[in-house]
Amino acid sequence: MSASAQVLLAFTGDGPWAPLRLLLALVTVASTWRVLVWRARTATAERLVWQMFSWGCLLHGVGAVSSAAFTVVPALRSSAAVPSAVCAVLTFPLAYRALVRWSRRSAGVDPDDLLNGGSAVLVVTAALGFVLTPGTGGTGPLLVPSPWPVQLLVLQNACGVVLLGAALTAAFTARLHRDVRVWLVFTTYVLTGAGGVAALLDAGAHPAWALPLWAAGLLALAGAAVLRPRFEPTQTSDPVKSTIGSFLVVSAGLATTTVGLLIGAPGALALCALLGVLGSSVRLLVNLFELAQLAVSRREALTDDLTGIANRRALLRHLDALLLQRRPGAGPGGPAPGVQVLVVDLDHFKEVNDGLGHGAGDALLQMLTQRIAPELPATALFARLGGDEFVVVSDDGAPGERVLAVLENVQREPFPVGGISVHADLSVGRATWTAACPHTDGEREQLADAAFLLRRADSAMYDAKRTGASVVTFDPDRHGDTQGLLSTVTELRHAITAGQLRVHFQPQLHTGDGTLAGVEALVRWQHPVRGLLAPAQFLPLAETHGLMDAVTREVLRQSVAQQALWRRRGLLVRVSVNLSAGTLLDVSLPAMVAALLAHHEVPATSLVLEVTETALLREPDRSLAVVEALRALGVQGSIDDFGTGYSSLTQLRQLPVSELKLDRSFTADLLADPRAAAIIAHTIGLAHALRLRVVAEGVEDEATLAALTALGCDETQGFLHARPLPAPEFEAWCAARRGTAPGAPGALVRSG
Known part of the structure; x- marks a missing residue:
């Protein structure tokens, strides 16, 4: 025998x-x-x-060191395995929870999993007991004078078997089999468990050769700790795995109990197996409850809380799956069916929320959903994106024209909301995808993306809102810059709060003597990259994306603040501000205006709020109530773009306003079209009979000014007098007309 072999034999022996x-x-x-x-x-x-592995190692180490110490004392050598077995059993909860957490990769460890693990230990203990008990076919050493150390060793080995199973579960069900660390941990339990098996076979003694195996096992665990993970954790806790584990334990426990009863095993072992079945049955019931809750939560995660239909997450998931099926080569031969996405927006929804409250707005959305959903084809998906936007996804089984017919019928009957009847006007944007569409391969792949197709339909919908069309189909030539449009909207939203909006002022002059009567506040956007943008370049976007009210309030705030500054300098000038349709229907507007005027100490009579006929007639009861409240404050009202509405003369006598503004479309044709001149003359006469001031817009030449003066128009506004000017340039313009320095008191003499 070699010297090294002799040393190894001596080391492992007594x-x-x-x-x-x-x-x-x-x-x-x-x-x-x-x-x-x-x-x-x-x-x-x-x-x-x-952390749990480290605590388990410490506890396991105490047992191993104690067992090694027992082997030194001859009187304790026969019971040397007891300390190691006790500590191994106590270590089981820590090691099992660590392995469960590793396999689930979840934020916490489910305490009920320990119940399942403990039940598995009881079942395995019973199975080992059947094998080792004499008289049941086993050959185990249960004839020693004190059988409890052997029973403890059986329990220790049962814990080891369950831990090996948990390590294998972490390796395969959690897809960690490519991570060498899990195999090192598995090796740890194989080597440390070998000592328990040896002690059991030696009837409670602790073989000296088991200690090196145990040490090698701990070193394998240390190696697993030193190595870094090869794959990032991506999986979360899943009750399905626990359900499967509980079912396996219950099945194994019932089988073990049945076999034990057939072979006449001791009743204690059968009871042990039955306790394991009971524990895992409790865990199985908990799992089933968790699965039911999970099904509910998943359904709720895909359902809109307010309307009960699919939400954005469910929509994108369904649309992605639908497009994946429609891609060439994804299914049987033949032409791939098309997919159509309709984005539906409820017009003027913000006005319902502001005027009647959010409860009324929610009720309107619910009633709209209840009216649309039952009429759609069964194969169509109806979802709510959020706010007042809905989406209908249809394929060849649910033709888009049928869906459009449903949406058209919805708009015919009003909805009873907040004690009044509200009509639901819908703007619809449509985008389609077919495998046969004439695009390059790259474009076709991009179109077969749910989010991209949805953006196209959304862009078409905003075009429908902007143009007043009921349905607009996406056209790459018209709507190609979808990303740029959305970027501009985002920038505008930031511009409102970042102080990028600028107010310019255009003078309004008396026709009699040419003195200054007032100014109209007109908004501009000082874009950090594109420079100064005119209203036509961003106000349509503000209107369609629900930002018009915020723009209006910002212009009103700046205008009153500037007017207060002018008044402190002796410039007494009336300021006119345009109100958007949504702002006009906001019942909180009068209080906001009153607070603004009081803060800047500006008299209400020097502020004119301009509204269009269309805005007044959209919901006359609410809009007239707001105008009446403003009138009660002393604020003047003005009808802007007069003559472009459809019931101007019949409504004019009911409106609490003090000014009427002739639209530029009439003044531009005043000299060339006798009918335009007749309309203007009639309108001026009617306004004066109602004691209203008349302001003509769009005056660009002396001849037009002379004609308006002859017809009795009170004030004029246009490029003939001045373009809209920033406040400093307007002050310079006033000073030049009066021959005084800009900002000097007395630059203005007459105001109306």
Whole structure:
């Protein structure tokens, strides 16, 4: 025999090498525990895993060192396996929870999983007991004078079997089999479990050769801690895996109990198996409850809370799946069916919310959903994107024209909301995809993306809102810059709060003597990249994207503040501000205007709020109530673009306004079209009879000014006098007309 073999045999046997084995146990435990603590401190997602491993290592080490110490004392040598077995059983909860957490990769460890693990230990204990009990076909050493150490060893080995199963579960069900660390942990439980098996076979003694295997197992655990994970954790806790595990334990427990009863095993072992079945049955019931809750939560995650139809997440998931099926080569031969996406927006919904309250707005959305959903084809998906936007996804089984007919019928009957009847006007944008569409391969792949197709339909819908069309189909030539449009809207939203909106002022002059009567506040956008943008370049976007009210309030705030500054300088000038349709229907507007005027100490009579006929007649009861409240404050009202409405003369006598503004479309044709001149003359006469001031817009030449003066028009506004000017340039314009320095008191003499 070689010298090295003799040393190995001596080391693993009894004799003077026992103290050295004890030292080996101490060093191995200390070094492994230190490595595990280091990993627990430096890990992030797996921190609790390694913390539990480190505590388990410490507890396991206490048992191993104690067993090694027992082997040194001859009187205790026969029971040397007991401390190690006790600590191994106590370590089981820590090791099992660590492995469960590792396999689930979840934020916390489910305590009910420990119930399942403990039940599995009881079942395995019963199975091992059947094998080892004499008289049942087993050959186990249960004839020793004190059988309880052997029973403890059986329990220890049962814990080891369950831990090996948990390690394999982490390797395969959690897709960690490519991570060498999990195999090192598996090796740890194989090697450390070998000592328990040896002790069991030796009737409670602790073979000296088991200690090196146990030390190698701890070193394998330390190696797993040193290595870094190869794959980032992506999986979350799933009750399905626990359900499968509980079912397996219940099945194994029932089988073990049945076999035990057939072979006449001791009743204690059968009771142990039945307790395991009971524990796993409880866990199985908990799992089934969790699965039911999970099904409910998943359904709720895909359902809109307010309307009960699909939400954005469900829409994108369905549309992605539908487009994937329609791609060439994804299914049987033949032409691939097309997919059509309709984005539906409820017009003027903000006005319902502002005027009648959010409860009324929610009720309107619910009634709209209840009216549309039952009429749609069964194969169509109806979803709510959020706010007042809905989406209908249809394929060849649900032709788009049928869906459009449903949406058209919805608009015919009003909805009873807040005690009044509200008509639902819908703007619809349509985008389609077919595999046969004439695009390049790259464009076809891009179109077969749910979010991209949805953006196209959304762009068409905003075009429908802007143009007043009921349905607009996406056209790459017209709507190609979808991304740029959305970017501009985002920038505008920021511009409102970042102070990028600028107010310019255009003078209004008395026709009699040419003195200044007032100014109209007109908004501009000082874009940080594109420069100064005219209203036509961004106000349509503000209107269609629900930003017009915010723009209006910002212009009103700046205008009153500037008017207050002018008044402190002696410039007494009336300021006119345009109100958007949505702002006009906001019942909180009068209070906001009153607070603004009081803050800047500006008299209400010097502020004119201009509204269009269309805005007044959209919901006359609400809009007239707001105008009446403003009139009660002393604020003047003006009808802007007069003559472009459809019931001007019949409504004019009911409106609490003090000014009427002739639209530029009439003044431009005043000299060339006798009918335009007749309309203007009649309108001026009617306005004066109602004691209204008349302001003509769009005056660009002296001849038009002379004609308006002859017809009795009170004031004029246009490029003939001045373009809209920033406040400093307007002050310079006033000073030039009066021959005084800009900002000097007395620059203005007459105001109306």
